[in-house]
Amino acid sequence: MPVTVETPTEKWAGKVREITLGATAAEGGTRTSTVTVGGEGTMPFLHFEGETPHRPVVAIEIYDIAPQDWSPILMDYWGDVVNDVVAWAKKAVELGADAIALTLRGAHPEVNDRSPEDSARVVKDVLAAVGVPLIVYGPGAPDKDNEVLVAVAEATAGERLALGLCEQNNYRTIAAACMGSGHIAVARAPIDVNIQKQLNILISDMGLPLDRILMDPTTGALGYGLEYTYSVMERLRLAALQGDAMTQQPMICTAGHEAWRAKESKVGEGVPEAWGDWKERGIAWETVTATSLIEAGADILVMRHPEAVAIVKKTIDQLVAK
Amino acid sequence: MDTRLPSGNGQVREARRCAVVFKPSGRVIEVPAGTLLLDAARQAGVSIETPCGGYGRCGRCRVLVESGDVARRDTYHLTADEVAQGHALACQTQVQGSLTVFVEPREAISRRYRPQEEARAAQIALPLDGSFICQPSLRKLHVAVEGPSMEDNTNDFDRLGRDLVREYGVPRLRADLPVLRTLAADVRSANWDVTAVVDDEEPQLPQQWEEEMGETGVHMEGPTRLLAVEPGDTTGRALGVAVDIGTTTVVVYLVNTANAQVLDTASAYNAQISCGDDVISRIIYSQRGDGLNHLRKLVTDTINGLLDELAKRNGIELRDIYEMSVAGNTTMTHLFLGLNPKYVREAPYIPTVNLPPAVLAADLGIPIHPQARVKCAPGVGSYVGGDITAGVLSSGMFRTDKLTLFIDVGTNGEIVLGNKEWLITCACSAGPAFEGGGVKDGMRAIPGAVQEVWINSETLEPTCRTIGDLPPQGICGSGLLGALAEMFISGIIDKGGRMRRDLDTPRVRIANNIAEYVLVKAGEQGAKRDIVLTEADINNLLRAKGAIYAGFSVLVRSVGLTMADVEQVMIAGAFGQHIHIEKAIQIGLLPDMPWDRIKYVGNSSALGAYFALVCREARAALQAVARKMTYLELSADNSFMDEYTRALFLPHTDINEFPSVGRLLEQTRQKGTAAVKA
Amino acid sequence: MALTGLQIYKLLPKTNCKECGVPTCLAFAMKLATKSAELSACPYVTEEAKNELEAASAPPVRLVSIGADGRKIEVGNETVLYRHDKTFYHQPGLVVRVKDTQSADEIKAVADAVCGYCVERVGLSLNVDGVAIENASGDTSAFAKAIEVVGSNANVALVLMSSVPATLDTVMPMVADRRPLLYAADAGNWQAMAEVARKYKSPLAVKVDCGDLSALATLTEDITKAGVTDLMLDPGTRSMVDSLQAMTKIRRLALRKNFRPLGFPMISFPGEGASSPLEEVAAASQHIAKYGGVIVLDHFDPTLIYPLLTLRQNIYTDPQKPIQVKPDVYPIHEPDANSPLLITTNFSLTYFTVAGEVEASGVPAWLLIADSEGLSVLTAWAAGKFDAEKIKKAVQTSGILDKIAHKRLIIPGYVAGMSGEIEEELPGWEIRVGPREAVDLSSYLKSLRS
Ligand code: SF4
């Protein structure tokens, strides 16, 4: 006896907010291309249920100085360009970056202690060299982050950069800087749905419009807490779809940074044979970390190895195909 | 006719002039229609108190519009009846025509708002529904016994017993040796006209309750014990004490069990505080050397000190007190009885005993009558003790059909959910913040404690009231709760509890690297020093309220219900004589529901101990309640952590759970916020 | 539909007699609701109540097992769509496919590799579960030979792939005792396939084309009626996006609508839609996260299998358990023998916050993580899981003593009260009290330095 199955579609009350990174000349910036993410009205890629108007994008991460602590696999791949941030940025775009994620590591007091003004200049140089949108991270020392990002924000007003990180205990300065110069704030919470939402509320209470806040749920790499990030992202997306206006921000994940910190990708010697080939493993580690996050609802992936980027972009092609 | 005020800055079309007469001063002013009544009063030189700054929050600017047209915004501070009578909030009302307005003199207002803290003991009354009949297990029975003779050579004890059965139906009389040793002399010196002091050993549970609650496992019958024989008829006064041993505070009620009247009460900090703020620290302390003994002595000393105070004040002898009814959490009960609480703390968290036996006062070093029994309320487990069964008892929730949520806000916050059919409970560590502990200028709810706070949203200036209107010395639970709510609503702190550092007010300052708000400056209201609330204090309060909100959220969900199913909420705790329900909702301590469903029941544990003292059915019910309660362990439960983080926000991460607060914030925002520093 | 604790309670005797091993009937009801107790533990439930409760607790996704004692794949019995709602219970089996057109040596190499592969991760050894043998040649004897090669040396679960029932009937006697999964019944062969499955009591995969779920449900209804109930579903989708949608629909229908015809675990073939091994890995990781039951891979390479096994372990970790990190010494910023030593608990959030703040401070330091069973500082302290003894044990057994030349330990500010006890447990040590909140660590550590 034939059975007819009805498609089990969920009716959602809300959707993810759309956010555009980068501004073209017409919009008051200098980008030749911009990136729009968000807008999803379904759990990831269930096209029978709701729209996925924009594909997830990949940003390639570069540093303003040659990284000291990156895996040799990465350093080998990039070669000399790591010494020249402008060349590095251009190469990354050639290799398929939809956006550049620039970490101003050189400004860290323990590294080169580069001044806020000089750091802002680096950002301007990169802006001049590439046409894609920019995500700019501070050096990772709270006070200096604030100084540097304020300088960057002012020097690049109107470019609609994404600036990070706004965290629970340090969000006001960066959010205010974004507010004044038309940038987007990256709000990072420590793998916690509630804290993420609270942070979004606090930032939006300051007056930064919600279409200028990205959520960074904090990425756990494969084998290092990936499942927590995965579930937090699913919960955030579900809440967004259920109409919770304060969780409807698109999500950005630092898959590259985390995956390449894992022992599996960082270390080649003295590890079990069952781990297989080092280089391939590193790339697979980043790939699986990134694709899993895409399945959980990531909108922007910040990645490091171009071969992993290529596979991830292909995966995205497959997933957005109707 | 009243017309609704347009929200926001309503446009007034015609600038009609209206004359406003203020009584009793008789001052008159002419203002354009649309003027706020409050502004009109100011222009007329009539002073109206505006603690909240004219935001419609405090309700203190209430006036009576005797005649004339006004337009008013809705307010929860006035009932429909009051509105019909013409009452209005001056800050929420526009002049629409010529008016006569009566402004109550200041003293009258403060009298109306004075909480009943002055009326202390008199407040405690038996529940009106008649659940508890005054039938104490401690009784004084007067008999005029026919003396012995050659014909009737029954021994003294049986002779007395025989009359007690005949006249009072006392079953199976028993006595301990010390009583018998003096019995012969006692009866004869009184010429056989004596009052027997007796105590029922086993509690009795009325048949009807038994049916309601199902099988309770509580025994029904038991012997009666003779405690003493007093000469003549002394039945008018049978003294007992009810004691609540809190982790932070100890409270003693002196009661005449003959008529259930509370004669006096006294309270003090539990002297064990010197060995740690919370139960865990005390347990740890008890494991060191003579720690257990020392803690036992400290709490006994505290109680004895209070007994002395009561005896002195009331001119009584301690020997005349024949029963002590105690309620305390499991750790406090263990320490009081000298039981080792070690395993209360360690998983799987097992107390020595849930239902301690009645103990001779003399054995515990309590100097009341040596035959007096000390009876502790039974507990459910390590983290839900006799204080909670006592609370459930006094709240009456174990006999109601209504789904009731009972919350005891203490150092350890305990929560009970249920009705007469079932009861489920959990405990969450809230910290002592609401009892004034762990807060820089926190204190107990005693005279001189700030118990009410309003903050003007524009000037950010506070208005404080203390218990007894004495010079402020610190802030008690209800004051902390109010201050937190006011600082939040007026925008001094953000939803995460962080103080805004860019506000243009000297009240917010940085001291020792921590931001603080000065609630009372030295000199204000006669204060000797500054009284402040620091960011760290706010964090502690947030954690306390977060733990409690999370606790009952998880509890409600654990049985598959939602907050909307809860029909009434009873809140207990050492906040003081009263708490502002609306403030408790504003900070997200209590669920956002109509206020009439929420009731503050004060120190329910002490009240329960009192009920058990004056009513033996109540003591039996305590046992039934303890057996019936199901304990839910929250620790190591992720859903609790999740709810807790959700609740660590003002009022809550999900504003949809607090619609009334959302509306209030919206209104406040529309009026604009306080000035920011240039 | 699952009943709530209160609904179950209403069906129990309500006498609180404690014989079921918990203090009250309500407590027992709540355990039943979370499926952590058996109804039979209460001797006093009435027959009616029993029937009602049993009907309500039938699993919406059938538990199906493949293989015998050696290595067994057990999948199904799932109760949630999202792991955060409870947990995913039965991790998917990962099997590697060989074809009977390959040489015996090739087949043997794969089977040996699969059988011998084992990798240790967080104290657990992770394995590949089985081998699928496909009758690609169409020839029964070649198929039998391939099965022999795999079956003789490998103690792994088997999937036999052939669309010809007679072929399966012929080879089954070789391995019937190992309860292989038969792949697959379809609209054309289902009667005969069901017959074979019934004969050998084997689980049977059911397959349709391109995600036609109505056809799939029709088939499973028919086959169940024919007496075979251990089924696995192949919706026939092969691209990532089609698989995701079909598999999500199947799981949703089973859980949300309690739709029995699709209440079975699923089998999938990530390699069939991929053009490179790495793409296969990407697809397979989707199937691990999104409802795969048996995942048939076309490549075996440790480099690629290891991430998948790790992902499977991650996704199937119980999210209700407190998140823990390994108790150990964590160096931050290359500390030396004189760098400060901090201790805290192994609740992951505690660890991440503390480690993050120390990292941000730029001060090189040793972070010692004590085993508090995943509880945060205050909770652990309250429960006696972060006391002086535990701290002593962490200091003495973690290996930190070989790494530092001083005896100064910084404890969290919240447990300042313990410093005396710790000094007693660790004679000669100086116990310093750090800040209560991690945020203040940075300035604290810097102040130590100056
Ligand atoms: S055994 Fe049955 S009746 Fe007894 S307590 Fe347990 S559930 Fe209740």
Ligand code: FES
């Ligand atoms: S309500 Fe009118 S001043 Fe507060």
